[in-house]
Amino acid sequence: MLTSILQALLNGLVSGTILAVPAIGFTAVFAVLRYPNFAIGALATLGAYAGWFANVRLGLPLEPSLGFAFIVAGIGAIAAEWLAIRPLEKSGALMMAICSLAVAIVIENMLRFGFGNDPRGYNVPLMRDIRFGDFRISPQQVENLGVALAIMALLWVLLNFTRMGRAMRATADNPDLARLKGVKPAMVAAITVMVGGGLAGIGGMLVALDSAADPLTGFRLILSIFAAAVLGGLGSIPGAVAGALIIGMAEELTVLLIAPNYRTAIGFLVILGVLTVRPGGLMGEKQTA
Amino acid sequence: MSIQINRRHLLAGAAAGAAASAIITMPGIVRAQAGPIRIGTLTPLTGSGGQYGPVMANVVKTIADEVNAAGGLLGRQIQIVSEDDQTNAEAGLRAARKLTDVDKVVAVLGTWASAVTTAVAPLCWESKTFLFTVSGADSITQLPHNGWLARTQPNTTLQGRKFGEFAMEISNNGKRAFFVMPQTPFTQSTFSNFKAVYDKAGGTAELLIYDDKKPSLRTEVDQIMRFNPDVLFVGGYLTDTTVLVRDLYRAGFKKPILGPGYSINQKLVDAVGQAEAVEGAYSMLPSPQEGSAGWKRVADITRQASPDPFSCQIHDHISMAILAMSQAKEASGQAIRDNLRKISQGGGDRVDNVIDGLKAIAAGKKIDFDGASGPCDFTELGDITEVKFRYEQVKAGKVSLVRIG
Numbered sequence: 001m002l003t004s005i006l007q008a009l010l011n012g013l014v015s016g017t018i019l020a021v022p023a024i025g026f027t028a029v030f031a032v033l034r035y036p037n038f039a040i041g042a043l044a045t046l047g048a049y050a051g052w053f054a055n056v057r058l059g060l061p062l063e064p065s066l067g068f069a070f071i072v073a074g075i076g077a078i079a080a081e082w083l084a085i086r087p088l089e090k091s092g093a094l095m096m097a098i099c100s101l102a103v104a105i106v107i108e109n110m111l112r113f114g115f116g117n118d119p120r121g122y123n124v125p126l127m128r129d130i131r132f133g134d135f136r137i138s139p140q141q142v143e144n145l146g147v148a149l150a151i152m153a154l155l156w157v158l159l160n161f162t163r164m165g166r167a168m169r170a171t172a173d174n175p176d177l178a179r180l181k182g183v184k185p186a187m188v189a190a191i192t193v194m195v196g197g198g199l200a201g202i203g204g205m206l207v208a209l210d211s212a213a214d215p216l217t218g219f220r221l222i223l224s225i226f227a228a229a230v231l232g233g234l235g236s237i238p239g240a241v242a243g244a245l246i247i248g249m250a251e252e253l254t255v256l257l258i259a260p261n262y263r264t265a266i267g268f269l270v271i272l273g274v275l276t277v278r279p280g281g282l283m284g285e286k287q288t289a
Numbered sequence: 290m291s292i293q294i295n296r297r298h299l300l301a302g303a304a305a306g307a308a309a310s311a312i313i314t315m316p317g318i319v320r321a322q323a324g325p326i327r328i329g330t331l332t333p334l335t336g337s338g339g340q341y342g343p344v345m346a347n348v349v350k351t352i353a354d355e356v357n358a359a360g361g362l363l364g365r366q367i368q369i370v371s372e373d374d375q376t377n378a379e380a381g382l383r384a385a386r387k388l389t390d391v392d393k394v395v396a397v398l399g400t401w402a403s404a405v406t407t408a409v410a411p412l413c414w415e416s417k418t419f420l421f422t423v424s425g426a427d428s429i430t431q432l433p434h435n436g437w438l439a440r441t442q443p444n445t446t447l448q449g450r451k452f453g454e455f456a457m458e459i460s461n462n463g464k465r466a467f468f469v470m471p472q473t474p475f476t477q478s479t480f481s482n483f484k485a486v487y488d489k490a491g492g493t494a495e496l497l498i499y500d501d502k503k504p505s506l507r508t509e510v511d512q513i514m515r516f517n518p519d520v521l522f523v524g525g526y527l528t529d530t531t532v533l534v535r536d537l538y539r540a541g542f543k544k545p546i547l548g549p550g551y552s553i554n555q556k557l558v559d560a561v562g563q564a565e566a567v568e569g570a571y572s573m574l575p576s577p578q579e580g581s582a583g584w585k586r587v588a589d590i591t592r593q594a595s596p597d598p599f600s601c602q603i604h605d606h607i608s609m610a611i612l613a614m615s616q617a618k619e620a621s622g623q624a625i626r627d628n629l630r631k632i633s634q635g636g637g638d639r640v641d642n643v644i645d646g647l648k649a650i651a652a653g654k655k656i657d658f659d660g661a662s663g664p665c666d667f668t669e670l671g672d673i674t675e676v677k678f679r680y681e682q683v684k685a686g687k688v689s690l691v692r693i694g
Contacts, residue, residue: 004511004512004515007508007511008508008511011505011507011508011511012508014505015504015505018504109335112335112339117335117336117339117340118340118527118556118559118560119527119528119531119556119560120560121531121559121560121561121562121563122562123562124562125563126535126538126539126561126562126563126565126566127539128538128539128541129539129540129541136540138507138539140539207504210504210505210532210535211504211505211528211531211532211535212528212531212532212560212561212562214528215335215339216336216337216528217504220502220503220504221504251503252507252508255499255508255509255512256508256512259498260497260498260499260500260503260509261471261472261498261499261500262500263500263502263503264500264502
């Protein structure tokens with residue numbers, strides 16, 4: 001039993017790391033623009049298809065395909081933001097969140113229209129797992145894990161050591177003060193949305209690499225992404241990573257401990273628990289009444 | 290403000306009111322005579338059944354067009370209204386409400402997922418709309434539908450038993466079977482009938498229900514490996530089966546795999562992307578009446594060399610709905626309910642397509658419709674009485690026929 005729990009935790013660690021990528025995108029958009037962008041799931045699907053297109057149709061290797069997924073999903077996010085969500089800014093965050101749900105439906109169905117309903121497998125060799133002792137891990141998972149970690153490192157450098165990163169953090173912290181200091185909020189918002197959407201796209205592609213791209217790839221993730229972001233504290237990037245790892249492992253453990261079809265309930269329970277006990281999440285800002 | 294009423298206005302108003310109430314109180318059938326006869330399709334155009342629904346809706350439209358071109362039904366044109374159930378009960382219910390309340394269709398054809406059919410059936414029988422379905426869950430025909438539904442898909446009692454027998458056969462009478470499936474209305478009943486075969490033979494069968502929205506099923510695969518089965522049954526839909534099969538391959542699972550035809554098929558081979566991972570997997574599905582005239586017609590319409598069972602079944606739904614109404618000389622759900630068995634079974638001229646059937650009925654003959662999916666004979670409850678299964682296996686990356694029986 002101990003072996004199976006450890007194996008499940010290992011599986012959860014890998015799926016949690018992949019989940020962290022779109023969760024960072026989601027939480028970054030929330031930090032700067034102050035609304036939950038539920039289109040992130042559909043943008044992940046967009047990324048999964050973009051990556052598939054680059055990999056299978058254009059015959060590119062995985063790394064350039066990841067870049068392609070990032071760019072296409074990022075552009076998709078910017079287009080959604082400017083065309084649909086931003087015009088509702090004055091109506092408040094709730095309206096923008098609802099609009100993002102509508103955007104998700106539109107993107108998903110455009111993909112359906114373009115690519116059909118059948119799952120699309122990437123052109124990557126399916127490899128047998130590597131075994132060490134009683135444990136096993138797939139080379140693809142290791143690669144995905146590496147990609148996810150590299151992206152997080154890159155993002156960390158961007159946020160901490162570049163001018164744009166500082167501007168993003170400043171805007172998230174206090175938009176008015178940032179503006180006084182000469183930060184252009186529109187520019188920061190656009191870049192955040194682009195990066196957030198792009199990260200979702202990469203997350204979608206990583207998931208699809210492990211399975212296949214289909215119109216619901218991102219939709220299946222959205223609850224876990226949201227739960228991870230809420231658990232970590234909406235708006236906190238380290239929080240999103242921690243939240244994603246915990247959610248990833250919790251979801252795998254449920255398979256062993258309770259009936260697997262209750263996995264979805266874990267996401268809801270976490271959201272409910274966090275909002276009740278610690279509304280700010282693990283690493284979120286303090287909530288003021 | 291004052292309202293002046295004079296005698297002339299009063300008379301005009303009374304006349305208009307009388308005319309309006311006369312229209313309202315006219316029997317529905319008289320009012321409806323003017324327009325086309327509407328029939329609804331409620332197939333999964335999107336969601337996990339999305340690979341079948343669009344083709345099914347197209348088969349229905351084509352058959353209706355043929356009947357319209359040949360003069361229509363009871364002197365009226367047939368209009369097909371196609372809605373999407375999104376392979377989702379809640380969306381399906383909304384769409385069904387639109388079909389019954391707004392479009393006032395006489396019949397709803399082709400509900401695919403059992404969860405959708407279960408949700409939609411009460412709405413249909415309450416609005417006197419006939420429901421034809423391709424769903425397999427046992428519970429469906431046990432609903433108190435009072436004759437308002439019929440299905441052309443064999444129920445899960447039969448399918449579960451056949452799966453159990455086939456599983457035993459392909460594992461050389463191995464005694465341990467593992468059964469993985471997402472939660473559906475037919476998971477339990479399929480498994481219990483599957484297990485009954487193993488219980489009888491002194492073996493064991495274990496069930497694992499998984500979440501079909503999970504992007505990786507590695508931990509589930511670990512569970513399967515620990516059980517060390519002689520054979521594995523996978524009963525998910527295409528997307529989650531893709532994930533499962535890939536994870537099984539990675540884990541080095543080497544025992545025979547079998548599943549229903551909607552899980553293990555050419556699309557799965559393509560989606561998995563590496564034929565080797567699916568090589569040797571078996572599938573079993575209700576066999577259409579291969580080679581029959583209806584089957585050939587569906588093959589033409591769908592441009593599939595071997596049309597899928599659901600397209601064949603819905604071809605028979607639309608044909609039987611039209612023939613039953615023609616038999617009743619009335620276009621309503623009630624007419625289909627009361628005449629379905631008169632045109633589908635019990636002897637008479639064998640008819641394999643709707644146009645010939647309409648001619649025979651017009652000539653006053655008793656007909657017995659045999660369709661693309663099979664003989665189309667129904668029990669009192671609405672289950673089909675006779676069905677053949679098609680056993681297939683993936684060989685060299687292609688799905689090939691093992692046998693029909």
